[in-house]
Structures are given as structure tokens and as C-alpha cells.
Amino acid sequence: MRHPKLFARMNSREVVESEAERLRRITPSIGPVTILLPAEAANLIGVRPALLSRWRASEQGPAYFKMGGFVRYDLDTVLEFIRMRRLLLDLMH
Secondary structure (H helix, E strand, O other): OOOOOOOOOOOOHHHHHHHHHHHHHHOOEEOOEEEEOHHHHHHHHOOOHHHHHHHHHOOOOOOOEEEOOEEEEEHHHHHHHHHHHHHHHHHHO
């Protein structure tokens, strides 16, 4: 049985790729790293920001880093998390 919080609504691949390209164009970067706010990462994954926060507290979800004390995500890390989550779902079915 799927856990509803772990396997929350997922965006389609097309939506994720389209949103990723949009974020690459408009989001600040440091070298190869495209920086996302928690709300942007949550939207891309298809969960609410509060769930992403709970995942951080329980050491689940995509890896994050802090800049000036604020939580940030790398776009490529979030995309890899989405890919791995899809793979896990496929394996469970």
C-alpha cells in the first residue's frame, strides 16, 4: 500500500520538464547550480511546501543546502529526486 504523504500527487514528465526549463531561464544560478526556493522545489515535485519541510526534518526528500541561513535546492538534484521517485513507484506496481 502506498503511503499518501510519500507518494503525493506527481506532475507529469512533460510538466516537470517544461517547468524545469522555465526555472533554468528565470532562476539565479551559481555556476552550474540553478537555485530553487522551497516553494519552487515543492511545486516541481508536486507536493505542498509544508510536506517538503517535514521531509527535511525527517531527512527524506531531495537534498538541500542553506544560503545565508535559508533553505535552497539545486534544480538538477530535485529532478533526480523526481526520477528516482518515479522509478520507485514503477517498481512497486
